[in-house]
Structure formats: C-alpha cells, structure tokens
Amino acid sequence: MTRNKILLKPLIYIMLLIGVITQGIGLSMSSITKYEYQASESAPLYFPMQIISGALYYHDGSGSLYVPNMTVFAGGWGDWRSSHVLDSDGSPLPNKLKLTFYSYMEDQFYQGEFELPLERIEALFKNKHYSFVDEEEITFDKFIVGTTPDGGVSVWLNAIERRIEVFHGQADKIQGDWKWVIDSPEVDRDDYIKEVIEYEQRSPEQLAFYNENGIPYGKWKAYSKARYIWKPVLNGIKFRDDVIKHIHYYNGEKDYLNIPLSDDYKGKALAVPDEINLIWNRTGYLINDLSIDVFFDEVEIFSAFDVLGKDNKSIEMEFRMEPDKNYDFTIWLSNDKNSIELKKTKIKTWKPGGMRYENAGPKDTE
Structure with a gap:
C-alpha cells in the first residue's frame, strides 16, 4: 500500500503539470487577437x-x-x-x-x-x-x-x-505542369495563351504597343521602392472638406490625404501618385462643387520626383488655380530651390450627375 502511494505521487505531479501546461496553452491561444478579413x-x-x-x-x-x-x-x-x-x-x-x-x-x-x-x-x-x-x-x-x-x-x-x-x-x-493552368488535353497550349493575351490587351492599339515594347521587367519592383517625402498644398483653390478623397499610386496603393497633412503622414515618405480625384469647393455651396480627375504622365512625374527628391529633400505638390487667367489650373512639384510644372497631366472634370455647372474652371484635356 505504501509502495503504491509512492508510485502514485510522481504520476499525480505529472498530471498536474500537464494540466497547467495545457491550461497555459489554452489561455495563450484564446488571447490571440482575431480579425475578420x-x-x-x-x-x-x-x-x-x-x-x-x-x-x-x-x-x-x-x-x-x-x-x-x-x-x-x-x-x-x-x-x-x-x-x-x-x-x-x-x-x-x-x-x-x-x-x-x-x-x-x-x-x-x-x-x-x-x-x-x-x-x-x-x-x-x-x-x-x-x-x-x-x-x-x-x-x-x-x-x-x-x-x-x-x-x-x-x-x-x-x-x-x-x-x-x-x-x-x-x-x-x-517547371510547372500545364494541367495546373487548364486540365483539358483538347485545348492547344499556344492557342490558349494567345487568346488570353489578345483578350486582356483590350484593344489592337494596346496589343501593338506590347508587341513593340515587350514586358517592362523590373517596373513593379521600381514602383514599390519609389517613395518621396511630399505633401499637397493649395494655391487659389479650396477642396471640399480640405481633403483629397481619392489618390491612387503607381505601386497599387490608394488613400486619401488631409490638407494640411495629418500627424500620421507628416514627414512620411509616400509613393508616386498616378491618379488623383479632387472636389473643388468653388463657392462654399455643395451644388457648385466640381470634381477634377487628374491623370499623371508616368515618365514626367517620376522624372520630376527623382530630380526634386534627391537626398531626401521634401517636395510640395502644388495645385494652382488662377481665377484672373480664366481659372487656369496647373500642378507643380517644388523643393526648396526648384519647381517643375507637370505639363503632360490630363484633366477630366464633371459635376455630380455628370453635368458641368458653368464654363469657368479647369478645362478637360485629351
């Protein structure tokens, strides 16, 4: 009887230890934050x-x-x-x-x-x-x-x-297996690839451009790496709610930016934008607002950022409106010494409902 008690003690200790460890693991697992995504x-x-x-x-x-x-x-x-x-x-x-x-x-x-x-x-x-x-x-x-x-x-x-x-x-x-793409022996591989490419090129002009220029290797890696310290500034124009409500970047990001920048963005390196939507608050009344879609030229804007942003210099993107010049609207990039106008930028304007309220304002470009 005494011997059995002696043998049971280590077993009890082991079982208690296992229970503590298991409980600890359970607590650890339950404490992990979960998100819906x-x-x-x-x-x-x-x-x-x-x-x-x-x-x-x-x-x-x-x-x-x-x-x-x-x-x-x-x-x-x-x-x-x-x-x-x-x-x-x-x-x-x-x-x-x-x-x-x-x-x-x-x-x-x-x-x-x-x-x-x-x-x-x-x-x-x-x-x-x-x-x-x-x-x-x-x-x-x-x-x-x-x-x-x-x-x-x-x-x-x-x-x-x-x-x-x-x-x-x-x-x-x-070296992959073509069956991973489409498991259909009667479909010719070359014909299928050609059909997909022609469909996704969307137009004969785009297909001709691809056939002439090929694949831009390294392009998307460069998009990811290209970041500069820049902020938007306004000159002669007011945006609704003092915010750019939509900005799309070449690296695939999208966001909105407050003007002036919020604390989270001050001094932060941002990607290079390819498209921005602005709401011009012309008179203070919502009915008079005009939406301005801005499409940047890739070569021009990357070149300007590269020139002005050397040595981590801060850059301002100025949205300039000149009422005395029939509301001439231009966009400039500047550092503390130099400025470059983005002349190849394309502009599209529209009103809620798709109509222009009046002729004054930025002019659409082709």
Whole structure:
C-alpha cells in the first residue's frame, strides 16, 4: 500500500503539470487577437496572371487562409477581383505567404515562400482610420496578393478608401505542369495563351504597343521602392472638406490625404501618385462643387520626383488655380530651390450627375 502511494505521487505531479501546461496553452491561444478579413488576387493591367495555389499562414500556426486561384486576371495593379465569404469569427493575422502562379506573357511558372512583416501588419490593423463612406473608424478587411510577369509578388492591406503595400518580393521560376493552368488535353497550349493575351490587351492599339515594347521587367519592383517625402498644398483653390478623397499610386496603393497633412503622414515618405480625384469647393455651396480627375504622365512625374527628391529633400505638390487667367489650373512639384510644372497631366472634370455647372474652371484635356 505504501509502495503504491509512492508510485502514485510522481504520476499525480505529472498530471498536474500537464494540466497547467495545457491550461497555459489554452489561455495563450484564446488571447490571440482575431480579425475578420478575406484574401484576393491582383495583377497589372494588360498582363494576365493566374494563381495556381496560394495560402496566407496564421502567425500562431493554427492554419491558413487560401488565396483565390484558377482565375485569369489583369485588372490593374493593386485592384482586386475575387471575394470569398469566410467564417465571421475572424482569424489570426498571417506572417507567411506560399504561392505558385503563372505568367501568360512569358508562358512561365513561378513559386515562392515569403515571410510577411507581422509587426507592421498588426499595427496597421489596430490603428483604425476614418472612412468617409462608412462615416466611422474602420480597419482593413482584405489581404490582396499581386503577381507580375517578372515573378514579382506584392501584398496589400485593403479597406474602402485605403490600400497599403506591406510587402514586395521575388518568386523563383519553376517547371510547372500545364494541367495546373487548364486540365483539358483538347485545348492547344499556344492557342490558349494567345487568346488570353489578345483578350486582356483590350484593344489592337494596346496589343501593338506590347508587341513593340515587350514586358517592362523590373517596373513593379521600381514602383514599390519609389517613395518621396511630399505633401499637397493649395494655391487659389479650396477642396471640399480640405481633403483629397481619392489618390491612387503607381505601386497599387490608394488613400486619401488631409490638407494640411495629418500627424500620421507628416514627414512620411509616400509613393508616386498616378491618379488623383479632387472636389473643388468653388463657392462654399455643395451644388457648385466640381470634381477634377487628374491623370499623371508616368515618365514626367517620376522624372520630376527623382530630380526634386534627391537626398531626401521634401517636395510640395502644388495645385494652382488662377481665377484672373480664366481659372487656369496647373500642378507643380517644388523643393526648396526648384519647381517643375507637370505639363503632360490630363484633366477630366464633371459635376455630380455628370453635368458641368458653368464654363469657368479647369478645362478637360485629351
């Protein structure tokens, strides 16, 4: 009897220890913050890509979220396509991406495994931002995984008015199986690729441009790296609510900017914009507002930023309106010494409902 008691004591201690460890693990798992988000795919305009398989792996090792696959996409860099309904209980944030994808323009498979910046992702999810659409503080609700013809991979966090790039990396070329793309022996590979490319080029003119110029290798990596310290300033014009409510960047990001910049953006390096929408508050009354769509010329604006932003110099993007010159509207980039007018910028104007209120104001450009 005494011997049995002696033997039982170590077993009791072991069982108690296991219980403590298990309880600790349970508490640790239950304390992990979960968020409601989806995953989607993206590819550059005119350059069809297809994700073969992909998954975002949760940082706690509890599982993964699949990236939508098997759909040809070339809708615009950063813009997403698929949206799949998920468990409303939420998921831990991911810290790893595994991806296999196919580039139609190159007839090439790629594969990569990437570590994602979990600390930054967590900070962005926790730091809610105001939504003009929802009229409340919101956080991100989607991970977008983008792929490019040269094997580039980007990951963005997406919300209604805000999309932030958190990662850009390079996948490796691999020898893939054509059945991964389309498992149909009666479909000729070359014919299918040609058909997809011609469809996604959208027009004979764009197809001719591609045939002449080819794939701009390294372009999307350069977009990701190009950041400058710049801010918008107004001269002779007032924006509705003192904000640029839509700005789209070459690296696939989108956002809105307060004027003057909010504390979160002061002194922060921003990507190069390719499109901005402004609401010109002409008289103080909403009925007289005029929407101005600004489309920058890629070569011109990158050259201007490169010249003026050397040595991390701060740049101002000036929106200049001159009423005494029939409301001549121009856009300038300036540092503390030099200024460059963005003369190749295209302008489109419209009123809510699609009508111009009066002739005064910026003139549309072709």
